[in-house]
Amino acid sequence: xxxxxxxxxxxxxxxxxxxxxxxxxxxxxxxxxxxxxxxxxxxxxxxxxxxxxxxxxxxxxxxxxxxxxxxxxxxxxxxxxxxxxxxxxxxxxxxxxxxxxxxxxxxxxxxxxxxxxxxxxxxxxxxxxxxxxxxxxxxxxxxxxxxxxxxxxxxxxxxxxxxxxxxxxxxxxxxxxxxxxxxxxxxxxxxxxxxxxxxxxxxxxxxxxxxxxxxxxxx
Numbered sequence: 001x002x003x004x005x006x007x008x009x010x011x012x013x014x015x016x017x018x019x020x021x022x023x024x025x026x027x028x029x030x031x032x033x034x035x036x037x038x039x040x041x042x043x044x045x046x047x048x049x050x051x052x053x054x055x056x057x058x059x060x061x062x063x064x065x066x067x068x069x070x071x072x073x074x075x076x077x078x079x080x081x082x083x084x085x086x087x088x089x090x091x092x093x094x095x096x097x098x099x100x101x102x103x104x105x106x107x108x109x110x111x112x113x114x115x116x117x118x119x120x121x122x123x124x125x126x127x128x129x130x131x132x133x134x135x136x137x138x139x140x141x142x143x144x145x146x147x148x149x150x151x152x153x154x155x156x157x158x159x160x161x162x163x164x165x166x167x168x169x170x171x172x173x174x175x176x177x178x179x180x181x182x183x184x185x186x187x188x189x190x191x192x193x194x195x196x197x198x199x200x201x202x203x204x205x206x207x208x209x210x211x212x213x214x215x216x217x218x219x
Contacts, residue, residue: 005194005205008214013182016214017046020180023212024051024123027176028061035062037124037166037174039135040069040079044125044180048086055090062093064114066124066171067136070103070153070162077159093117103153103162110164111150121174124166128181130189132199136165143167144200168200172207179213190219 010016024047028034038048055061068079073096075081080097087094095114100106126134136154137144143154149169156163171177179201181190189201193213196202205211213219 004208004210006210006212007219008212009219010214010216012216013043014046016180016182016216017044017050020044020047020125020178020214021050021054023176023178023214025055027123028055028058031060031122033060033062035064035118035122037064037066037121038079038083039066039124039126040082041127043127043182045082045086047125047180048083052086052090055092057091059091059093061090062095062118063087064095064118065097065110066126067163067165068097069136069160070099070106070164071160072099073097097164103164107151107153107164115150121170123176123178124171124174125178125180126171128179128186128189128193128201130185132189132192132196132201134179134201134204135171136163137168137200137204139198139200144203149173168204168207171204177204177208177211179211180215181213182216184217186215187217190215190217193219 069077071077073080097110138156141154143152146152146167154163154165
């Protein structure tokens with residue numbers, strides 16, 4: 001196992017979500033301003049709802065979107081739609097991804113928005129796909145070779161042709177990366193962590209001094 005990876009083993013998805021909330025909330029409590037990068041999917045929803053409910057009146061929290069499908073933010077496939085729905089009633093500062101017809105324009109504008117508002121990235125919540133992808137950095141796609149700091153368009157042809165994603169360069173600068181990986185369907189990919197350097201999840205871990213994995217599976 002990689003020396004730079006800290007593993008938090010919990011009994012189930014609910015406990016894993018609460019562990020993540022505890023870790024994030026302790027950092028929020030000791031910070032005057034705190035920003036969190038959020039991913040899509042069902043796995044982090046329970047954590048998001050905890051954060052929205054328990055910290056709703058705090059004005060020192062900024063949210064940015066780790067990646068999104070290149071679809072309208074009114075589409076059910078949009079990560080930004082989910083984030084907006086969960087956090088709309090909070091006092092958080094949401095840096096919203098906005099859809100442009102050209103995916104490269106979408107990525108460029110979102111990079112400008114995020115980088116003009118955040119100079120130090122505090123935290124990001126990532127899942128790990130069954131193929132080892134993180135954010136929308138899928139194996140053998142062009143964005144995995146992009147060395148820029150920010151967001152880029154990546155052609156993936158999975159649910160949508162294009163995605164907008166944080167780059168490795170951005171993610172490696174984030175102070176705390178939390179990998180929230182739960183469910184029996186993730187057991188196989190978890191066994192590959194630390195073994196297959198070609199997987200995007202392992203490339204990210206190798207680029208960082210510290211990454212935290214929270215799971216309910218054996219590893």
